[in-house]
Amino acid sequence: MSDPTHVPPSKVVLVSGGSRGLGLAIVTDLIDSGVKVAAFARTVTPELTALAEKYPDQVHVGPVDINDEKAGQAFVKEVEGKLGPIDGIVNNAAVGQDSLHVHTSAEQIANIIQTNLTAPLVLTRFVLRRMMAKGLKGRIVNVTSICAQRGYPGLVAYSATKGGMDAATRSMARELGGRVLANAVAPGFFASEMSAVLGQTQLDQIVRRTPTGHLTEPEEVVPVVRMLLLENTNINGQVIVIDGAAGI
Amino acid sequence: MSELTRDQIRDLMGEVMKAQGKVLPSDDSADLREIGFRSLDFSELALRVEDEIGDELNFDAPGLRQIAKVGDVLDFIEQLQSA
Numbered sequence: 001m002s003d004p005t006h007v008p009p010s011k012v013v014l015v016s017g018g019s020r021g022l023g024l025a026i027v028t029d030l031i032d033s034g035v036k037v038a039a040f041a042r043t044v045t046p047e048l049t050a051l052a053e054k055y056p057d058q059v060h061v062g063p064v065d066i067n068d069e070k071a072g073q074a075f076v077k078e079v080e081g082k083l084g085p086i087d088g089i090v091n092n093a094a095v096g097q098d099s100l101h102v103h104t105s106a107e108q109i110a111n112i113i114q115t116n117l118t119a120p121l122v123l124t125r126f127v128l129r130r131m132m133a134k135g136l137k138g139r140i141v142n143v144t145s146i147c148a149q150r151g152y153p154g155l156v157a158y159s160a161t162k163g164g165m166d167a168a169t170r171s172m173a174r175e176l177g178g179r180v181l182a183n184a185v186a187p188g189f190f191a192s193e194m195s196a197v198l199g200q201t202q203l204d205q206i207v208r209r210t211p212t213g214h215l216t217e218p219e220e221v222v223p224v225v226r227m228l229l230l231e232n233t234n235i236n237g238q239v240i241v242i243d244g245a246a247g248i
Numbered sequence: 249m250s251e252l253t254r255d256q257i258r259d260l261m262g263e264v265m266k267a268q269g270k271v272l273p274s275d276d277s278a279d280l281r282e283i284g285f286r287s288l289d290f291s292e293l294a295l296r297v298e299d300e301i302g303d304e305l306n307f308d309a310p311g312l313r314q315i316a317k318v319g320d321v322l323d324f325i326e327q328l329q330s331a
């Protein structure tokens with residue numbers, strides 16, 4: 001805190017969508033790193049409950065729909081009361097898509113944009129306001145996707161939201177003038193509930209086109225998120241692609 | 249507007265293929281890859297059916313990936329109409 005030009009490592013991190021998949025892996029890793037972690041999803045899974053029970057002073061979890069602004073704000077205040085002020089946020093919660101644009105209803109498109117773009121921006125705004133009001137510095141990590149940079153059929157609205165978050169990341173880094181480091185990680189496809197809709201043919205095709213010869217694994221994304229939250233680097237406003245060079 | 253019958257859907261499918269200089273075989277078990285009916289042709293057919301019935305038939309891609317034969321196309325559109 002004594003150095004006015006550096007942003008210290010986050011001490012209390014809020015992870016959206018921390019109940020399963022990549023979000024749960026991030027939560028587990030941050031706990032292991034000694035960070036206090038708050039996580040929410042619409043449904044709190046047994047895995048997340050177990051972590052909260054095992055580390056009662058370090059972990060706080062709850063059921064929140066990210067689209068419910070008031071519930072999100074109440075959760076943030078709850079976390080502050082229990083763990084202390086939030087100085088790190090990982091925007092991980094998102095919904096996937098697997099439908100051609102012409103066959104996706106306007107309502108579905110609106111829902112994807114609301115969940116993956118509007119809601120994380122609104123939640124981040126709230127957390128930032130509280131951080132800044134307390135004179136705190138902090139860090140933001142947005143989980144976006146290789147889809148923001150490369151085209152994939154069936155993912156038009158989803159890709160638009162991820163591209164939107166990449167763009168927001170850059171503008172946040174500028175706007176927050178070094179008080180907050182804002183970065184994004186953009187994984188390639190990895191096995192999860194979200195990608196379960198992909199057929200075997202598609203998965204095989206992605207692997208074939210990946211120089212490292214395998215799908216990205218959450219364990220390969222986690223260290224990068226940890227670095228962006230905890231390490232002393234000057235990385236700011238960047239989108240770090242983690243896809244084994246499948247997208248280059 | 250009311251749902252299309254299986255025969256009416258088949259006629260529209262024939263039109264989609266005819267526009268590309270292809271012919272729709274009468275056999276429901278004909279393989280789509282062999283007759284050159286691709287996924288965007290399926291989209292075109294679905295949109296033509298929508299036009300006829302005056303309603304949207306939105307659907308996800310995974311169901312589409314199961315479609316291999318002419319009969320599957322007709323089954324899928326019939327199911328979408330009645331969903």
Ligand SMILES: NC(=O)c1ccc[n+]([C@@H]2O[C@H](COP(=O)([O-])OP(=O)(O)OC[C@H]3O[C@@H](n4cnc5c(N)ncnc54)[C@H](OP(=O)(O)O)[C@@H]3O)[C@@H](O)[C@H]2O)c1
Pocket residue numbers: 016017018019020021022023040041042043044064065066067091092093094095115143144145146186187188189190191192193194195
């Ligand atoms: N899987 C991939 O191939 C891939 C590739 C690149 C990027 N990504 C990105 O990586 C991140 C994690 O994806 P994943 O594959 O781990 O997905 P996942 O297994 O489907 O997990 C998504 C998480 O977000 C939560 N969530 C979804 N909607 C929510 C809502 N309205 N409110 C609160 N929480 C919500 C889910 O819990 P509930 O459903 O209980 O709410 C769950 O905890 C996402 O941002 C995704 O876009 C994934």
